[in-house]
Amino acid sequence: MERFITGSVTIAGAINPSTQHRPYHYSQNPALKNSEFSPALRGLSIDIETTMDASALYSIAAFNASTAKVFIVQSAHWSDETSSALHHQNDRDISVYATEKACLSAFIQWLNRYDPDLIIGWNVIQFDLKILDDLCKKNNVAFALGRNAQVPQWREDKTNRRYYVTVPGRVILDGIEVLRSANYNFASFKLNDVAQEILNDSKLLTEQNRGDAITALYHHNPEALARYNVHDCKLVWEIFEQTKLIEFALARSQLTGLAMDRMGGSVAAFEFAYLPQLHRKGYIAPNLGELHSSVVSPGGYVLDSTPGIYRNVLVLDFKSLYPSIIRTFCIDPYSYWYAQHNNIAEEQKITGFNDAFFTKHEHLLPDIIEALWRARDQAKTANNQPLSHAIKIIMNSFYGVLGSTGCRFFDPRVCSSITLRGHQIIQQTKTWIEQSQHRVIYGDTDSVFVWIGNDYSESEALDIGRNLAQTLNDNWRQKLRDDYRISSALEIEFETHYLKFLMPTIRNSSLGSKKRYAGVIRKNAEQHLVFKGLENVRTDWTPLAKQFQERLYQLIFENANVERFIREVTADVLAGKRDPDLVYRKRLRRNLEDYQKNIPPHVQAAKKLSARGTRVQRGDWISYILTASGPEPVVDKHALTRLHGQIAYQEYVERQLKPVADSILQFVGLSFEAITAAQLPLFD
Numbered sequence: 001m002e003r004f005i006t007g008s009v010t011i012a013g014a015i016n017p018s019t020q021h022r023p024y025h026y027s028q029n030p031a032l033k034n035s036e037f038s039p040a041l042r043g044l045s046i047d048i049e050t051t052m053d054a055s056a057l058y059s060i061a062a063f064n065a066s067t068a069k070v071f072i073v074q075s076a077h078w079s080d081e082t083s084s085a086l087h088h089q090n091d092r093d094i095s096v097y098a099t100e101k102a103c104l105s106a107f108i109q110w111l112n113r114y115d116p117d118l119i120i121g122w123n124v125i126q127f128d129l130k131i132l133d134d135l136c137k138k139n140n141v142a143f144a145l146g147r148n149a150q151v152p153q154w155r156e157d158k159t160n161r162r163y164y165v166t167v168p169g170r171v172i173l174d175g176i177e178v179l180r181s182a183n184y185n186f187a188s189f190k191l192n193d194v195a196q197e198i199l200n201d202s203k204l205l206t207e208q209n210r211g212d213a214i215t216a217l218y219h220h221n222p223e224a225l226a227r228y229n230v231h232d233c234k235l236v237w238e239i240f241e242q243t244k245l246i247e248f249a250l251a252r253s254q255l256t257g258l259a260m261d262r263m264g265g266s267v268a269a270f271e272f273a274y275l276p277q278l279h280r281k282g283y284i285a286p287n288l289g290e291l292h293s294s295v296v297s298p299g300g301y302v303l304d305s306t307p308g309i310y311r312n313v314l315v316l317d318f319k320s321l322y323p324s325i326i327r328t329f330c331i332d333p334y335s336y337w338y339a340q341h342n343n344i345a346e347e348q349k350i351t352g353f354n355d356a357f358f359t360k361h362e363h364l365l366p367d368i369i370e371a372l373w374r375a376r377d378q379a380k381t382a383n384n385q386p387l388s389h390a391i392k393i394i395m396n397s398f399y400g401v402l403g404s405t406g407c408r409f410f411d412p413r414v415c416s417s418i419t420l421r422g423h424q425i426i427q428q429t430k431t432w433i434e435q436s437q438h439r440v441i442y443g444d445t446d447s448v449f450v451w452i453g454n455d456y457s458e459s460e461a462l463d464i465g466r467n468l469a470q471t472l473n474d475n476w477r478q479k480l481r482d483d484y485r486i487s488s489a490l491e492i493e494f495e496t497h498y499l500k501f502l503m504p505t506i507r508n509s510s511l512g513s514k515k516r517y518a519g520v521i522r523k524n525a526e527q528h529l530v531f532k533g534l535e536n537v538r539t540d541w542t543p544l545a546k547q548f549q550e551r552l553y554q555l556i557f558e559n560a561n562v563e564r565f566i567r568e569v570t571a572d573v574l575a576g577k578r579d580p581d582l583v584y585r586k587r588l589r590r591n592l593e594d595y596q597k598n599i600p601p602h603v604q605a606a607k608k609l610s611a612r613g614t615r616v617q618r619g620d621w622i623s624y625i626l627t628a629s630g631p632e633p634v635v636d637k638h639a640l641t642r643l644h645g646q647i648a649y650q651e652y653v654e655r656q657l658k659p660v661a662d663s664i665l666q667f668v669g670l671s672f673e674a675i676t677a678a679q680l681p682l683f684d
Contacts, residue, residue: 002276007254008035021148038254041171043246044116045233046128049218049225052211052615054131057100058218059225060107063233067114070094070226071107077219086222094226101139104132108144115147118246118260120173122191122236125165129172130154146170161591161618171249175236177263178245181252183393187539188587188621195235198242203235204228209635211615247386255372255387255394266397267407274409277364278334288408295354297403297416300445301423303430305503305512309556309667311454313441313501313519314465316433316472318425319491320392321446322399323373325421327366327489328480333402333409335363350484352417360486369395370489422446425476425490432475433468442503444515447495449503458499458522465494496521500557504534504663520557529554535660544573544581545656556664563675566661570676573657574649579640582652583623584631591618601631609633626651 013030017023044067049058059072074083074096086096097103121128129145133152136143143151147169155164165172176189186194192203205213205228217225240246253260256269275285318324325331329350335358339349342359350358372395379388401407403415426448430440433450442449452464472492480488498519506513516533529550535541536549548569555562572578586602592610595603605624610616614635623634627646634640653676661672 001257001272002279003032003034004276005032005034006257006272007250008037008039009033010035010037038250039117041117041246041250042115043118043120043237043240044111044114045120045237045240046124047121047229047232047236048128048131049214049229050131051215054127054134057103057131057135058214059222059229060103060132061226061229061233062107062111062114063230063237064116065237068093068230068234069110070230071103071110072096072222072226073100073103074098075219075222078222082222093230094223100135101141104136104139104141108136108141111145112147112149116170118171118173119145119167120175120236120240120246122175122232124174125172126163126174129165130163171260173240173245173249173261175239175245178240178249179243181263181393182243182245182248182389184243190621191232191235194239198239199235201235201238204231207636209614244386248390251384251387251390252394255390266394266401267404269394270398270401270407270409273368274364277368281334281338281362281364283334283337285408288406291409291411293354293412295412295416297412298419298423300419301426301443302445302514303426303440303443303448305442305449305514305517306439307503307505307510307512307667308441309664310441310451310501310503311499312452312456312461313498314450314452314461314468314494315447315496315498316429316450316465316469316492317447317495319493320373320396321422321425321490322418323369323395324489324491325418325425326398327369327373328486329417329421329484330358330360330363330366330486331414331417331421332358332363332365333411333414334365335359336411336414338362347485350486352413353420354413354416356413356417358417365398369398428479429472429492432472436468436471438464438468442512442514442517449501449517451501458497461497465497469494498530499527502553502557502664502667505666507659507663518553529557534663540584540586542582542584542652542656544578544652545660547581548657549660552661553664556668562665562668563670566657566672566675570653570657573652576644576647576649579625579644579647580637582647582656583625583634583640585621585623588616588618588620588622592616601626605631605633609635 010033011027011030012033013027015025015027015030018026043064045063046061048060050056051058057073059070062069070093072086072094083096086094095106097106129152133143133154142149145152146167150168152168153166156162157164179189179194186197192206195201195203207213214225214228217228249260252258256265257272258265258269262268271285278285329352331352336356339357339359344359348360350360352358372391376388376391376395379391399415399418402409402418404410422445426443426445429448430443433440433448439451440448441451450468452461456464469492473490476490477488480486498521501517501519503517504513505511518529518531518534518536520527521530522528534549536546551565552562555565569578573582584602588603588606592603592606599607602622602624606616606620606622609622616622624631625634625640625643626648627643628648629646632639632643632646634643658672665671
């Protein structure tokens with residue numbers, strides 16, 4: 001760290017072959033320097049298939065762009081013909097082994113000969129590698145996946161029941177964790193769901209009781225099981241390729257000095273960049289928790305919204321607002337300490353908040369961010385998207401680090417000087433916009449929503465947006481020069497033009513909502529409906545509510561009659577014509593036994609599944625439907641058929657249709673209850 005070595009290193013000195021640890025080399029007391037080297041890494045995607053309780057192995061698959069290999073344990077259920085056909089494929093795509101032990105040994109030997117730098121997979125640490133390790137122990141096989149046949153080192157976090165693994169000489173990357181680290185967000189991180197969204201591809205088996213189907217394939221059609229197993233590996237490999245996750249992980253490692261497989265670690269990344277520079281200024285960092293203050297640092301500023309339906313709403317967004325504030329106002333722990341410990345002339349100070357002040361010329365963090373900013377611009381110019389994305393995430397994490405009690409530099413006086421400055425900037429920006437005769441109807445941390453009036457054409461609205469952004473940037477440059485004698489790194493961009501826009505109210509209130517809105521934008525010459533925070537994008541609402549909301553909003557934005565549509569959908573629900581769209585889907589956040597009081601509907605359904613013999617664990621998605629006797633699990637389409645006469649249709653109308661409709665109908669002088677009065681006698 002003190003030599004600014006992150007991902008790559010140049011070793012200068014005598015380098016000799018190692019006689020003890022071949023084929024490695026050693027160097028005694030070499031000179032070490034940072035390097036720009038980027039390695040070409042060999043990756044391998046792996047996946048295993050087992051019994052439902054993971055106590056016995058069926059097969060192990062490995063895949064990359066040039067390799068597809070399946071190791072399978074022979075089953076006593078195979079016919080002679082099946083067994084003979086598979087044995088003829090040995091040393092090609094499929095290798096068959098008489099015992100589980102022989103299969104595990106062969107896979108480990110093959111993997112060490114293939115010698116990958118990276119092993120990737122889906123839930124690969126918590127399931128595949130952990131189960132393989134357990135099976136190796138059961139069979140008295142050394143789980144020697146590391147280079148030089150070294151065994152992995154495991155660490156268990158008993159608080160969240162997660163395992164962490166270090167495989168000597170290799171990096172393990174889990175697709176779910178790397179996607180989350182790269183700020184990807186999906187309604188479900190199941191492999192099939194992510195593959196459908198990213199690749200437009202899916203697993204070869206998708207039914208709810210997939211464990212039974214896998215067992216049936218193993219016993220009666222092992223070649224199909226092998227295809228299924230290796231196809232899962234292929235999906236993971238292609239997701240990594242499509243999203244450039246390996247390049248992202250490598251770029252992040254070279255920027256931060258953290259290992260490629262270290263997910264999170266934003267505090268460690270901050271310290272890696274900050275501590276060496278702090279030491280060179282003659283300061284040492286405090287220990288965790290040493291900085292005390294009674295000040296409470298607020299969060300981002302959210303303006304009150306003005307509910308209604310509008311035409312021509314412009315969204316103006318500050319580019320990386322908090323990093324820009326740090327750069328502009330020289331907000332930095334070292335700058336704060338230096339200003340406290342030295343007699344600084346007033347003209348060299350920048351006043352913060354809560355009695356904090358900073359020096360214009362003695363600081364570290366603004367320069368670190370500026371260097372990252374330049375590096376990101378260069379990455380964009382070079383079309384290096386993984387590096388650009390990694391820099392953005394790291395740069396935007398710095399405020400979160402300073403505002404975290406888990407960071408040794410946490411000081412509310414410093415981080416509140418960032419957030420409260422953000423409040424001031426949004427409020428001042430709103431004032432300038434309204435002085436230009438436009439109206440701010442909402443604002444959220446780093447953006448403002450501006451209604452310019454209904455009478456402008458689309459091209460006129462775009463011109464106003466661009467001119468407004470330019471004027472605001474000019475205003476900020478002038479104000480900061482006049483008030484503080486500093487240069488502005490603030491940059492506001494004209495981001496979006498909503499042709500039509502809805503800002504709803506809080507449910508059962510006349511107050512405007514926050515972080516929830518919808519509108520119509522033009523994209524690639526076509527109009528698109530966009531939802532933010534509403535039922536359409538929430539995973540805990542049914543397909544019925546999402547489809548109903550999308551079509552209803554579309555009709556209202558088109559000034560079309562909606563009453564017939566609402567009555568038809570309500571009638572179809574009550575008549576049992578929309579049963580497939582009534583299924584709720586929600587993830588189990590804890591183990592079943594941890595739910596003891598106030599058991600939510602999806603957990604009630606999961607408990608029924610478990611009682612009927614289905615293995616249910618934390619992280620599973622539970623599909624269920626509401627009936628007169630409570631939530632019932634839905635494992636396939638046959639379950640819907642069986643439950644048809646028991647479904648609580650009235651409850652769906654009241655919980656899923658009425659709230660969605662009334663969130664927008666109030667703005668056009670209608671109500672769901674009045675429209676459906678003849679159909680819903682229970683509403684009175």
